[in-house]
Amino acid sequence: MLAKRIIPCLDIRDGRVVKGIEFTGHRDIGDPVALASYYSMQGADELVFYDITASPQGRETDLSWVQKVAAQISIPFSVAGGIRSVDMAKRVFDSGADKISINTPALERPELINELVTRFGSQAIVIGIDVRNGQIYQNTGDPDKTSIARKSALDWIAEVQDRGAGELVINSMAMDGVRDGYDLGFLQMVKEIARVPVIASGGAGVMQDFFEVFDQGLADGALAASVFHSKEICIPDLKNFLYDNGIQIRNKT
DSSP states (O other), X not given: OOOBEEEEEEEEETTEEEEEETTEEEEEEEOHHHHHXXXXXXXXXXXXXXXXXXXXXXXXXXXXXXXXXXXHOOSOEEEXXXXXXXXXXXXXXXXXXXXXXXXXXXXXXXXXXHHHHHHXXXXXXXXXXXEETXXXXXXXXXXXXXXXXXXXXXXXXXXXXXXXXXXXXXXXXXXXXXXXXXXXXXXXXXXXHOOSOEEEESOOOSHHHHHHHHHTTOOSEEEESHHHHTTSSOHXXXXXXXXXXXXXXXXXX
16 A cells, blocks of 8 residues: 655745635735745655646746745655646756646646656646536636536546546545545545546645545545645644554655
């Protein structure tokens, strides 16, 4: 069994880390480089950065903060937002990212997944899937442009795996920032068809939420933001808690 991963998520808007509830009402949290350094020292297994306005605004990912983060940390990190071509992906990797995550661009042109996998390998290509009530949403970084994609969530998960994606991040929009726990019901449906690692996202409020998603075998990693940003949960304490309760984890402090 692979050790479980603890993954802080940092949403980026205008070069700053922000956090909202159910993908709206974002408030400023701080500098991405400082927060990345903090989470690296805390023992995070990897980090995920979402440039949340890139796709809705039709622009590319801002590479300036990617380069600064890469210069400060040694743990793996992935970057998402506005990656619409192999060329843009190459620039993100050249800036220091270990993985890229795509969502809206893949929904708009699924062949992009194949192109990225062919060029960089499955292990470097993550598909983010924003789900509410079994439906996929796109352009979720801007409430005015958010729309329902014309694909069912489970059919899309099957398709992206067939196209070679190496990892799935399942973002539960209804649970985002609410802290009522991960969407275990939907994650169960995902795991029944998943052939690649699944990362649970949206809903973590207490340490028990991480334990439940791992103990039930529904995720290979757990992503969270607000509980880490607020320091209500510190990663060393979380890892000790999970280890003491029988969960195999990486880099226990």
